[in-house]
Amino acid sequence: QVQLVQSGAEVKKPGASVKVSCKTSGYTFTRYTLHWVRQAPGQRLEWMGFINAANDDTRYSQKFRDRFTIMKDTSANTAYMELSSLRSEDTALYYCVRVVYRSSWGPFDYWGQGTLVTVSS
């Protein structure tokens, strides 16, 4: 069965960086695109970007473009997101999600369990 398992909760100070992993299993990693979505307390879900594991294409939300990177390790069937220059507003639950179609865009059929990132001095 398809699974997306994310790394554990992180507590970071303002200005620091955080890297979250998303280890996948149960499907062919290079055939699908993985997105990252976050949910700050009491806020709506917010799209951050994606990596197409088939062609290495990446796309980022303009809001995060300067400080957000998505990468992958195909040998480990794992994707990573790194967010730098953290501020308190980045405190949120971060999800990796898989697109149901074999394209970069589409409905999200599988979600990771979420990784809580807390930014606090």
Place this chain on the structure above:
Amino acid sequence: DIQMTQSPSSLSASIGDRVTITCQASQDISRFLNWYQQKPGKAPKLLIFDASNLETGVPSRFSGSGSGTDFTFTISSLQPEDIAIYYCQQYDNLITFGQGTRLEIK
């Protein structure tokens, strides 16, 4: 960015009631509209994709309709396990979500 506006923001209904949530896009998104259910402490779950297609394994009491800018999500007969927050999501141009509709039992 395309803005997605859900209505209502919260809703209280009785078991067995028909429940309807609407989602309006700020511009034409064709049928690139999905609906998710999020229960407390859980990740969202895909219910409806491409406006009206029921995801595999999702009960048939859930349905969706619409195209262009106006979309509707319906639960034909509310069950206790349907208590959750529901989100619409467009993927016509990047990805944006509605603000969510919190559904409670009356």
